[in-house]
Amino acid sequence: MTWKTVADTLTATPGETLTLKGWVRTRRDSKADGGLCFIALHDGTSHDAIQVVAKAAGDDALANYDEVNKLTTGCSIEADGLLVESQGKGQSVELVASEIRIIGLVDDPDTYPVPQKRHTFEYLREQAHLRVRTNTFGAVARVRHALAMSIHRFFDEQDFYWVHTPIITGSDCEGAGQMFRVSTLDAMNAPSADDGSCDFDKDFFGKETHLTVSGQLNVETYCSALSRVYTFGPTFRAENSNTSRHLAEFWMIEPEIAFADLAANADLAEAMLKFVLADLLQRRADDMAFFDLRIEKGLIERLKHVIETPFKRLPYTEAIAILEKAQGKAKFEYPVKWGLDLQSEHERYLTEKHFKAPVILINYPKDIKAFYMRVNDPGTDGAPGDTVAAMDVLVPGIGEIIGGSQREERLDVLDQRINEMGLNIDDYWWYRDMRKYGTVPHAGFGLGFERLIQFATGMANIRDVIPFPRAPRQAEF
């Protein structure tokens, strides 16, 4: 007998005999026809369960019907049987079982942590090893996979190479926040250097090392030979951030393109978002319909709007003018002034109220952005001060989903920026080499993978779109 997945079985033609293997989602019984029960069986391959019918009497009577009729949510079984058109409403096909093998029972149904009832996401976070058995987290897992594959497909079709940048980094100059130290030294008995500080020369790598906060500086070197590259992997931030949009361990996508300016970078970001969202709606229509129904009403319409609408491109300087005009009625908590960074409330006003569409903000003041961003010509956009070729992609509901820039390819300007910001120029020797040996204009951006999943599913808390979230004081599982 052929073992088939639930997904394949749901679309198969009745008349086939086959085997299903999975976990019981629900069981209902009836005294009709001499006794029968209905098992909703899941194996994760589709959003919908398949109905397995077990009978106590007649030709299809099961020898172990009494045991089968005691199955509870979470039990694992194998079922052989004939696929038939369903007599009941709610499904088109069902499996009439000829044999059901009970593989694993649930010890105590009364204390099974995820019975078939409503649970809060807060509670399910404490049951991270079991929450994937629920509709919502099964759907999140499938969508997460679909988006990851879609991102790889998009870049592969556009002749990008996936570059595996290191997770352990010896650079302390990535400049994107607090880092986690990687060490094999005994924390209780660390060796001291002559000046009393920790002697990292005795550590595994012979120097201080950390978990990466970004693969950007590394991937820029590959860009300077392979033209179109991207990273997709975990990154780590030791920031004490306790929000629904931050994790200590998250996945990031960072493309980098050579012979490209900020406009090409924005084009890439917009094309990528539109591609993966359209691909998702097509490939995971079942799960997306669920999110639309149960998590965020109108989700699919919102995503279609994003796919069809050109992203609004707006210089920072013009955004400030719009926000200053709106200040009276919008009642912003924080001041709006050229030279200050935009707050969440400002970004959300622009994308949710003013334009009601994704917005790509470009050309930010130099002083609020990183050293590696390319300095614009004076007077760009009529700005009253110096700007850099930075961009942020803002989307309704999430705010900033992408941050990127054209990189500074001129060595003299880059050095000046490193010095201005008080950074140690020696730390950047290999990064500066890119500007000495065949420098080219290039640009790239970072996309937080979990934020993309939030945007695509409507899930409110980022801890619910990664299997085992890491956040301050949270590393269980």
Place this chain on the structure above:
RNA sequence: UCCCCGAUAGCUCAAUGGUAGAGCGAGCGGCUGUUAACCGCUAGGUUGUAGGUUCGAGUCCUACUCGGGGAGCCA
């Protein structure tokens, strides 16, 4: 890190300072080709931890722990 809110049955929540309850889930029974089923019965509690006030504390006070929402930082 800052500001607010919360912690009571397996889960979600009630309970003027005075005998801790309900819904869901679970178990048993009834009904039914069932499917958020329906009807009945039953079990289930050191009220987050440690102190304090009081004749008496789930309730008031203090500290701590954990969780949530918002802000900052950012992706």
